[in-house]
Amino acid sequence: xxxxxxxxxxxxxxxxxxxxxxxxxxxxxxxxxxxxxxxxxxxxxxxxxxxxxxxxxxxxxxxxxxxxxxxxxxxxxxxxxxxxxxxxxxxxxxxxxxxxxxxxxxxxxxxxxxxxxxxxxxxxxxxxxxxxxxxxxxxxxxxxxxxxxxxxxxxxxxxxxxxxxxxxxxxxxxxxxxxxxxxxxxxxxxxxxxxxxxxxxxxxxxxxxxxxxxxxxxxxxxxxxxxxxxxxxxxxxxxxxxxxxxxxxxxxxxx
Amino acid sequence: xxxxxxxxxxxxxxxxxxxxxxxxxxxxxxxxxxxxxxxxxxxxxxxxxxxxxxxxxxxxxxxxxxxxxxxxxxxxxxxxxxxxxxxxxxxxxxxxxxxxxxxxxxxxxxxxxxxxxxxxxxxxxxxxxxxxxxxxxxxxxxxxxxxxxxxxxxxxxxxxxxxxxxxxxxxxxxxxxxxxxxxxxxxxxxxxxxxxxxxxxxxxxxxxxxxxxxxxxxxxxxxxxxxxxxxxxxxxxxxx
Numbered sequence: 001x002x003x004x005x006x007x008x009x010x011x012x013x014x015x016x017x018x019x020x021x022x023x024x025x026x027x028x029x030x031x032x033x034x035x036x037x038x039x040x041x042x043x044x045x046x047x048x049x050x051x052x053x054x055x056x057x058x059x060x061x062x063x064x065x066x067x068x069x070x071x072x073x074x075x076x077x078x079x080x081x082x083x084x085x086x087x088x089x090x091x092x093x094x095x096x097x098x099x100x101x102x103x104x105x106x107x108x109x110x111x112x113x114x115x116x117x118x119x120x121x122x123x124x125x126x127x128x129x130x131x132x133x134x135x136x137x138x139x140x141x142x143x144x145x146x147x148x149x150x151x152x153x154x155x156x157x158x159x160x161x162x163x164x165x166x167x168x169x170x171x172x173x174x175x176x177x178x179x180x181x182x183x184x185x186x187x188x189x190x191x192x193x194x195x196x197x198x199x200x201x202x203x204x205x206x207x208x209x210x211x212x213x214x215x216x217x218x219x220x221x222x223x224x225x226x227x228x229x230x231x232x233x234x235x236x237x238x239x240x241x242x243x244x245x246x247x248x249x250x251x252x253x254x255x
Numbered sequence: 256x257x258x259x260x261x262x263x264x265x266x267x268x269x270x271x272x273x274x275x276x277x278x279x280x281x282x283x284x285x286x287x288x289x290x291x292x293x294x295x296x297x298x299x300x301x302x303x304x305x306x307x308x309x310x311x312x313x314x315x316x317x318x319x320x321x322x323x324x325x326x327x328x329x330x331x332x333x334x335x336x337x338x339x340x341x342x343x344x345x346x347x348x349x350x351x352x353x354x355x356x357x358x359x360x361x362x363x364x365x366x367x368x369x370x371x372x373x374x375x376x377x378x379x380x381x382x383x384x385x386x387x388x389x390x391x392x393x394x395x396x397x398x399x400x401x402x403x404x405x406x407x408x409x410x411x412x413x414x415x416x417x418x419x420x421x422x423x424x425x426x427x428x429x430x431x432x433x434x435x436x437x438x439x440x441x442x443x444x445x446x447x448x449x450x451x452x453x454x455x456x457x458x459x460x461x462x463x464x465x466x467x468x469x470x471x472x473x474x475x476x477x478x479x480x481x482x483x484x485x486x487x488x489x490x491x492x493x494x495x
Binding site for chain 2: 039042043044045046047048049050053054056057060061169172173175176177179180183209210215216219220
């Protein structure tokens with residue numbers, strides 16, 4: 001089964017690299033440098049911190065957006081071309097297909113993460129840049145796994161991409177939402193208590209991506225290796241949950 | 256996929272494309288150039304809303320907020336537009352920016368070196384008070400702005416009591432070893448009979464020597480400020 005997973009992962013990665021995705025990543029790099037450089041010139045003080053903060057935020061979001069778009073469009077195209085049916089007609093377990101695809105997307109995620117991380121090294125220390133890069137890789141793996149789950153559930157580009165971006169933005173804002181809900185709870189109306197309960201429920205099942213890939217690590221050099229331990233642990237749990245949900249969905253599909 | 260030649264596109268489609276492009280350009284040049292007017296500076300959203308809107312990037316949003324507020328004054332007729340600015344809104348924006356990124360010095364720098372330099376006592380006092388309140392939250396990292404606020408209070412407002420209060424606060428609360436001794440001893444030189452230029456030189460010289468100013472934009476800005484001060488004081492001497 002490992003050989004089958006490896007083959008699928010290799011071809012998924014090859015497809016991505018031949019799909020002009022690397023050009024898009026390079027365009028993002030140049031756009032980021034240009035935009036943040038322009039804002040650097042406007043800042044009266046902390047110009048480098050301003051440039052770095054905006055560049056890091058832009059690169060982080062772009063990496064997630066590009067990867068999610070690629071995962072969704074590539075898998076939907078495969079469904080439409082009946083590629084999945086063809087693969088599953090061979091002696092290939094469904095789990096091998098799913099894990100192979102995920103491994104390919106995970107390998108692909110390393111490309112923008114390393115490139116963007118290398119760019120951050122021009123403005124920050126090696127340790128902080130490494131922490132930021134590794135954290136970005138885990139963040140992108142979660143995004144890729146969620147995008148795969150959405151494709152398996154919705155089978156449509158629009159729905160899957162919207163759900164993935166919604167999940168990503170929610171996961172990055174969940175702490176702020178919880179704080180707002182907690183503030184509202186001071187007024188003890190039942191609707192506010194209900195909303196707070198809903199928010200805590202949502203927070204319990206999604207990863208808190210606002211704790212990942214923090215810009216402050218690069219700007220203020222505050223990252224610690226201990227932060228990474230928590231990120232690895234959270235990512236492992238989250239990926240296990242997403243993969244098992246994906247397997248559940250794929251095995252139930254009547255193909 | 257190889258594309259067919261341009262000649263295979265129907266002429267009406269090409270004409271429509273060219274006309275639509277020209278119309279867009281014409282439309283653009285007919286519109287007035289966007290100018291940020293002082294009266295258009297609205298109150299910032301609540302801190303909770305801004306945290307939510309930052310999508311987990313509060314530092315980036317804090318910097319964007321500072322650049323946004325700056326757009327309302329960074330124009331020709333600088334001092335005139337400062338007079339028109341609603342300082343309650345400016346203070347609210349600075350407050351949001353520093354709450355989003357508490358380690359940043361930018362909002363305090365802007366309050367002391369930009370908005371605090373206005374020739375309007377009420378507005379100046381508002382900025383100085385903002386700096387003082389923010390200083391008390393983190394004295395060891397925010398003393399630089401208060402040191403400048405003390406000089407402004409002494410020379411622009413001629414309020415020695417206020418200047419002493421600020422200098423004393425630096426001595427009492429900014430106790431970290433990285434705070435230079437001249438800043439801790441500011442209270443003494445405020446009492447000495449020096450003119451504003453001499454004191455500004457000491458302040459700027461002290462900052463430069465202690466390596467506190469590493470940003471080239473800030474360095475250039477302060478240098479320019481000192482030059483302006485020298486010119487204005489020289490003019491005052493010529494016209495007694």
